[in-house]
Amino acid sequence: xxxxxxxxxxxxxxxxxxxxxxxxxxxxxxxxxxxxxxxxxxxxxxxxxxxxxxxxxxxxxxxxxxxxxxxxxxxxxxxxxxxxxxxxxxxxxxxxxxxxxxxxxxxxxxxxxxxxxxxxxxxxxxxxxxxxxxxxxxxxxxxxxxxxxxxxxxxxxxxxxxxxxxxxxxxxxxxxxxxxxxxxxxxxxxxxxxxxxxxxxxxxxxxxxxxxxxxxxxxxxxxxxxxxxxxxxxxxxxxxxxxxxxxxxxxxxxxxxxxxxxxxxxxxxxxxxxxxxxxxxxxxxxxxxxxxxxxxxxxxxxxxxxxxxxx
Amino acid sequence: xxxxxxxxxxxxxxxxxxxxxxxxxxxxxxxxxxxxxxxxxxxxxxxxxxxxxxxxxxxxxxxxxxxxxxxxxxxxxxxxxxxxxxxxxxxxxxxxxxxxxxxxxxxxxxxxxxxxxxxxxxxxxxxxxxxxxxxxxxxxxxxxxxxxxxxxxxxxxxxxxxxxxxxxxxxxxxxxxxxxxxxxxxxxxxxxxxxxxxxxxxxxxxxxxxxxxxxxxxxxxxxxxxxxxxxxxxxxxxxxxxxxxxxxxxxxxxxxxxxxxxxxxxxxxxxxxxxxxxxxxxxxxxxxxxxxxxxxxxxxxxxxxxxxxxxxxxxxxxxxxxxxxxxxxxxxxxxxxxx
Numbered sequence: 194x195x196x197x198x199x200x201x202x203x204x205x206x207x208x209x210x211x212x213x214x215x216x217x218x219x220x221x222x223x224x225x226x227x228x229x230x231x232x233x234x235x236x237x238x239x240x241x242x243x244x245x246x247x248x249x250x251x252x253x254x255x256x257x258x259x260x261x262x263x264x265x266x267x268x269x270x271x272x273x274x275x276x277x278x279x280x281x282x283x284x285x286x287x288x289x290x291x292x293x294x295x296x297x298x299x300x301x302x303x304x305x306x307x308x309x310x311x312x313x314x315x316x317x318x319x320x321x322x323x324x325x326x327x328x329x330x331x332x333x334x335x336x337x338x339x340x341x342x343x344x345x346x347x348x349x350x351x352x353x354x355x356x357x358x359x360x361x362x363x364x365x366x367x368x369x370x371x372x373x374x375x376x377x378x379x380x381x382x383x384x385x386x387x388x389x390x391x392x393x394x395x396x397x398x399x400x401x402x403x404x405x406x407x408x409x410x411x412x413x414x415x416x417x418x419x420x421x422x423x424x425x426x427x428x429x430x431x432x433x434x435x436x437x438x439x440x441x442x443x444x445x446x447x448x449x450x451x452x453x454x455x456x457x458x459x460x461x462x463x464x465x466x467x468x469x470x471x472x473x474x475x476x477x478x479x480x481x482x483x484x485x486x487x488x489x490x491x492x493x494x495x496x497x498x499x500x501x502x503x504x
Numbered sequence: 505x506x507x508x509x510x511x512x513x514x515x516x517x518x519x520x521x522x523x524x525x526x527x528x529x530x531x532x533x534x535x536x537x538x539x540x541x542x543x544x545x546x547x548x549x550x551x552x553x554x555x556x557x558x559x560x561x562x563x564x565x566x567x568x569x570x571x572x573x574x575x576x577x578x579x580x581x582x583x584x585x586x587x588x589x590x591x592x593x594x595x596x597x598x599x600x601x602x603x604x605x606x607x608x609x610x611x612x613x614x615x616x617x618x619x620x621x622x623x624x625x626x627x628x629x630x631x632x633x634x635x636x637x638x639x640x641x642x643x644x645x646x647x648x649x650x651x652x653x654x655x656x657x658x659x660x661x662x663x664x665x666x667x668x669x670x671x672x673x674x675x676x677x678x679x680x681x682x683x684x685x686x687x688x689x690x691x692x693x694x695x696x697x698x699x700x701x702x703x704x705x706x707x708x709x710x711x712x713x714x715x716x717x718x719x720x721x722x723x724x725x726x727x728x729x730x731x732x733x734x735x736x737x738x739x740x741x742x743x744x745x746x747x748x749x750x751x752x753x754x755x756x757x758x759x760x761x762x763x764x765x766x767x768x769x770x771x772x773x774x775x776x777x778x779x780x781x782x783x784x785x786x787x788x789x790x791x792x793x794x795x796x797x798x799x800x801x802x803x804x805x806x807x808x809x810x811x812x813x814x815x816x817x818x819x820x821x822x823x824x825x826x827x828x829x830x831x832x833x834x835x836x837x838x839x840x841x842x843x
Contacts, residue, residue, distance in 0.1 A: 242837075243837070246835070246836070246837060249664070249665045250664055250665070250667075251661060251664055251665065251835065251836040251837065252835040252836070252837060253833070253835055269667040269668065269669035269672075270667065271667070272664075272665060272666070272667030273666070273667035274667075275665070275667070277665040279661060279665065280661070281658075282662070283657055283658035283659045283661055283662050284657070284659060284662065285519060285653065285657060285659055286657055287522060287523060288519070288522060292518075292522065295518075296515055296518055296519060297662065297663075297666055299511070299514070299515040299518065300511070300512055300515045300663065300666050300668050300673075301666035301667055301668065302511065303666070341662065
C-alpha cells in the first residue's frame with residue numbers, strides 16, 4: 194500500500210452517464226472514506242454497475258469526473274492499484290483457475306506467483322485450482338473472481354454481488370473475508386442486494402435510486418435519522434396532540450392499537466415527561482429498530498412484495 | 505510503454521499456446537506445405553519416367569464413349585511396338601508422337617524446373633505460394649478467435665479492470681498475431697527444408713539443364729512477401745471482430761471475403777470493363793499482386809508490386825485504425841463486454 198494517505202480513496206463529482214434519452218447515472222457526487230467496507234446499494238437499474246464501470250474505465254462518463262487516490266479513475270496506472278470483481282466473474286474458459294490467475298497477475302503485474310496459492314487457499318479453491326474454469330460452478334466462479342480482485346494486495350477493492358451463487362456456508366465465509374479485507378487501511382466497495390449481509394459488514398453506505406444518490410453515511414446515522422418509537426398510554430388521542438406539538442417529533446401515527454412516533458430515541462424520556470405533565474401515563478415506550486432493508490425499501494420506494502421500484 | 509506492451513504480448517502468447525485451435529491450424533499449414541513439396545516431387549518423378557503425358561480425348565479413341573486417357577511420350581517415342589497404344593488409330597498415334605517430339609525439346613528445362621520446385625532453395629517459394637493462401641484463412645480464424653473470445657467470454661471487462669489500457673492491449677494482441685504468423689511461416693519453411701532434403705535425396709542428381717531454379721534470396725523474399733501479405737488480412741479480421749464484437753463474424757468475413765472478392769471481380773469485370781480499375785484497389789487482388797500469386801481467376805491482370813504494397817499498407821492502416829478507434833471508444837458492459 195503505497196499511495197498517499199488521503200481521507201477519501203474515491204471521489205466523484207457530478208458523474209453522469211446518459212444513453213440517449215436515458216440517464217443511467219445522474220450527477221453523482223460520492224465520497225468513499227479510506228478504510229472499512231463501503232456499501233453501494235440500490236435496486237436493479239439504479240446505476241450501481243454503470244457507476245462502477247465508469248470508475249474502472251469500462252464506461253465513458255458523459256460528464257463529471259471521478260478520482261481514485263486523487264488521480265483520474267480511468268488512468269491505467271490508477272487501476273493497477275485497484276482490485277475489482279464486476280458483475281458475474283469472467284475468465285478464459287479453456288484455462289484452469291490457477292492459469293487464469295497467473296494470466297491476470299501477469300498482465301496487471303500484480304504480486305508474485307507465490308501469491309496465487311495463498312489466494313486460492315483463501316477462497317477455498319485449492320483443490321479445484323487446476324480444473325478448467327468452464328467446469329466451475331457459479332459459486333466457484335465467484336470465489337475465483339474474489340481471488341482475482343485481491344491479486345497484488347490492492348488498497349481499494351470493488352466487489353459486485355460477491356455472494357451470488359454461494360451456499361449459506363460460503364456466504365458466511367465470504368462475509369467474514371470481506372470484513373477482514375476492510376481492516377488495516379484497505380477499502381472495500383461492496384455492491385450487493387443482500388441488505389442483511391451488507392448491514393453486517395459495512396461501515397458506510399451510499400444508496401442509489403434511478404441513477405441518483407439519495408442517501409450516504411454510516412449505517413448508524415442513516416437508520417437513526419428516522420428513529421421510531423412505539424407508545425402505549427392511558428390516552429392515545431391526548432398523547433397524539435401533545436407530541437405533535439413538540440418541534441423535534443417528526444410524526445405521530447396510530448398503528449395496531451399503539452402510537453408510532455418518529456423522533457430521536459435518546460429523547461424518549463422527554464416524551465414520557467411531556468405526557469406525564471398532562472396526566473397522560475405511559476404504559477409502554479419502546480424503540481422500534483428498523484433494518485437496513487426496511488430503510489432501503491422506504492427511501493428507494495421499493496415495493497417489499499415485488500422488490501421493484503414503484504413508478 | 506514498450507515494456508508494458510511487450511509484457512502483454514508475452515501473456516497473450518501464454519493464452520494462445522494453451523488453445524488447441526492454434527496448434528491445429530499450424531498442423532494444417534504444415535500439411536499444405538508438405539503437400540506442395542511432395543506434389544512437386546511426384547510430378548517430377550512422373551515427368552522423368554514418362555517424358556511427359558498427353559491426354560487423348562474420347563473422340564479420338566477407337567472405342568467411342570470411353571473416358572479420356574493419357575499416353576506416355578516415352579512409350580510413343582521408344583519405337584518399341586509393344587509400348588505403342590493399341591486402342592488408337594495409327595494416324596492419331598503419329599500425331600501424338602509428333603507432339604511428344606516437339607515437347608521433348610523443352611523436357612530438360614521442364615525437368616530442371618520441376619526438380620527445383622521440390623529441392624532447396626526453390627521449394628521454399630514454391631511451397632510458400634500454397635501456404636500463404638491457406639495462411640490468410642488460418643490467420644483470419646486465429647485473429648477472430650483471439651480477439652473475439654474477450655467479447656464471447658466477457659473477459660474484456662476483467663482484462664481492462666487490471667489497468668492494461670485499451671490500445672496497449674489490442675496492440676499486444678495484434679503484435680502477437682503478427683509474430684505468430686512469422687513463426688508459423690518459419691516453422692513451415694523448416695518443414696519444407698526437411699522434406700525437400702529427403703525428396704532431393706530420393707530423386708537423385710539434378711537434371712542437366714540448370715539455371716532455372718530459384719536462389720536463396722528468392723526464398724527469403726518469398727518468406728517476407730508471404731508474411732507481409734497476411735498482415736492486411738489480420739487487420740481486416742480484427743476490424744470486423746471488434747466492430748461486431750464477435751469472433752463468428754470475424755471468422756465468417758475472414759473466410760468468405762477471400763473467395764467473394766475473386767468471384768465478384770471475375771463476374772463484374774466481364775460485364776463492366778471499368779470495374780477493372782475498381783478491382784485494382786481490392787484487398788485480395790493486391791495480395792495476389794504482391795506475392796505474384798495466381799490472382800484467382802484466369803485472364804485477369806494483377807496490379808504491379810509497388811501499387812500492391814501501397815494499397816495493402818493503406819488497408820492495414822485504415823482497417824487497423826478503425827478497429828483501435830472502436831476498441832478505445834466503446835463502453836464495455838454486460839456479460840459479453842458489449843455496450
